[in-house]
Amino acid sequence: MKKKNKSRKKGLSRFLKKRAKSFKNAFSGLRILVKFEYNARIHLVVLVFVIIAGILLRVSPAEWLFIAFAAGLVLMAESFNSALENLSDEVSSYYSRKIKRAKDVAAAGVLISAIVALIVGIIVFLPRILNLFSK
Numbered sequence: 001m002k003k004k005n006k007s008r009k010k011g012l013s014r015f016l017k018k019r020a021k022s023f024k025n026a027f028s029g030l031r032i033l034v035k036f037e038y039n040a041r042i043h044l045v046v047l048v049f050v051i052i053a054g055i056l057l058r059v060s061p062a063e064w065l066f067i068a069f070a071a072g073l074v075l076m077a078e079s080f081n082s083a084l085e086n087l088s089d090e091v092s093s094y095y096s097r098k099i100k101r102a103k104d105v106a107a108a109g110v111l112i113s114a115i116v117a118l119i120v121g122i123i124v125f126l127p128r129i130l131n132l133f134s135k
Contacts, residue, residue, distance in 0.1 A: 029079070037082045039110070040075065047071050050121065057128040067124060070117035077113040081106040 033040045054067060084106045088099045 033079055033082060037078065040078045040082065043071075043074050043078055043114075047075075053125060057125065059124060059128075063124045066120050070113075070120040073113040074110070074117050077110045081110045 034044065050067060050071070054064065059067065081103075085103055088103055092099060
């Protein structure tokens with residue numbers, strides 16, 4: 001019975017170490033994204049302004065949810081796009097029509113997510129902004 005408990009503790013310890021390493025790698029990727037990807041920094045700056053506007057315009061908790069999901073979608077798309085671009089550049093330094101197509105499709109994903117975020121922003125903020133000017 002004692003041997004079984006030791007085995008479970010080792011298994012749990014190994015599991016937790018692997019999860020900790022996964023989080024460490026994910027945060028490393030986040031640092032790389034912010035440090036080296038100009039467009040990701042632009043998205044983050046816009047997000048800071050959106051958060052400030054949301055606080056000043058007293059956005060509801062439900063609207064914060066939509067904003068959070070839209071922002072997460074944009075940053076996630078930017079992350080995948082950057083990963084694909086970096087990997088593509090590593091695989092081949094020569095022009096490839098197929099790699100260009102893959103990069104363009106990934107960039108389209110970022111564009112689609114940004115358009116969705118813009119629509120969310122318009123729905124949430126435009127009525128409040130118009131209300132400020134109608135008083």
